[in-house]
Amino acid sequence: MNVPRGTVELTGVGKRYGRKHALADVDLTFDHGVTGLLGPNGAGKTTLLRIVATSIAADSGQVRLLGRDPHGSQADVTAVRRELGYLPQELGYPSDMTAFGFVEYVAVLKEWNDRERRVREVRRVLSLVDLTDQATVRVGRLSGGQRRRVGLAQALLGDPRLIVLDEPTAGLDPAQRADLRRTLSTLGHRSTVLLSTHQTEDVAALCERVVVLAGGTVRFDGAATDLVATAVGRVWLADEPGDDALVSWRTGTGRHHVVGGTPPTGADPAEPTLEDAYLLMLGPDAQRLRAPA
Template identity: 40%
Template sequence: MKLSITNLTKTYKNGVKAIDNLNLEIGTGMFGLLGPNGAGKSTLMRTIATLQSPDSGSIQFGEINVLKDKMALRKVLGYLPQSFGVYPKMSAEALLDYFATLKGVKSKTDRETLVKEVLEITNLYEVRKKEVAGYSGGMKQRFGIAQLLLNNPKLIIVDEPTAGLDPAERHRFLNVLREVGTNCSVIFSTHIVDDVKELCNEMAILNGGRILQHTTPTEATEAIKGKIWTRIIERDELESMEATFNVLSSNYNQDNTLNIRVYADEQPAPEFRTVAPQLDDVYFIALKSDTEVTA
């Protein structure tokens, strides 16, 4: 099933235009929505999930007119927000059984089978008797995936799910999400470029409520091949480099020098050497271009 968003706009009472005439199509598989904090990602996710209404525009998921038939969308939706709030003092098993009841699974046997299945998918079966309130951040995120799988969703929305997770928890969470995202549409909203690079077969860069680029990670990096250059500089040279070249990023070396990455069609100066492009470069190019256009 395909998600089609057409001419979507949302402006808050304080005048902030969170979604600006946005158009986007998302098919089956993992779709990465990449953008900085405040880009409008969460507003877009909440709007698709029918938790708030836009000022104008339309959203279609398969045969469902999302804005006119919110309940039809909710029946096939799995949504994992940025934060859950406070969990009651219940075990994962008991809490999932309760959620399954709320979602209309009346048979106790069916609920037991379903709960066992989602706990195994999310690698939480061994800690099913433990209170969710005592779970680590990564375990809570995986529990979030478990609860949204209870209604066999066709559309899954996860909003900034790896923020605050340590590397091991992040890796486990991404593996779970990769497994569940093979047969449905998954929108993965994040400001972490590596999450999109590791997980998504398609992506869009969002800023100021607008889609700056809609592509695939492979196509995006291929498009700037031979245009990313690097050199090592002293720290006090950075300002002059930024004034002279299109510096995308800078990283410290162990000796406190900086390694800068520059975007240019041709070698900027003899000291620069070309390097393989990364998805981070694509992201920074899009954001810098947008800043220059809107400045």
């Protein structure tokens, strides 16, 4: 499947909740591939994803999805939603439905009217998220991670051209997260995948592109390797935490991982991680994410 460039185009997009600017003049274009959104709580990530998922409308600016204005007409928004898969941060699950029944219910809403094809598709997406053995279990009896995978399965129905995932790895164990990475990596070859996460290791392992949001504005937009490069020469291992470090913490070796500031006496340069670069990109806001040791 060929996906046109500019699958998602946001120009001057703004959104307010009362006096708070959730997004302010955001300009972003997304094509096929996997893009990770990073940012502290309240940065605007969920608001941006909800706009792209047609769940809410922007207050200002222009939004084009799959070449259409999603709020131009009912026909436009319907056409976009037919090619959209969305996993919100919170998804309500009727506890009396089975995993299969819930995903099939969503498939019916998406107009999979041929029952034989619909059943095959539901089985396919449940297999993608490793829930074949749990298909007949009621959602209320599944673990939190399993319910999250049910939500992911419904987002993958129909092999959508645009996939929007808000915290898809929440509640998943390391093996499940690795499986999810493999699935999304494959999807990124033919679809536009946007995902929000607090797990920088997931972004480092999966995403070709990273967008850092803070205070409703874009702090960084580029390749993950380019973000890491911004932290070169600004990270050390030391015996002391560092008097003016942005953040530091004691590692399992007994030494301190020091990010930002001036190198403590006797410090050794350390190869930066994506998390280090992300914390430095946030600046003082990073102290709310990780307290100094």
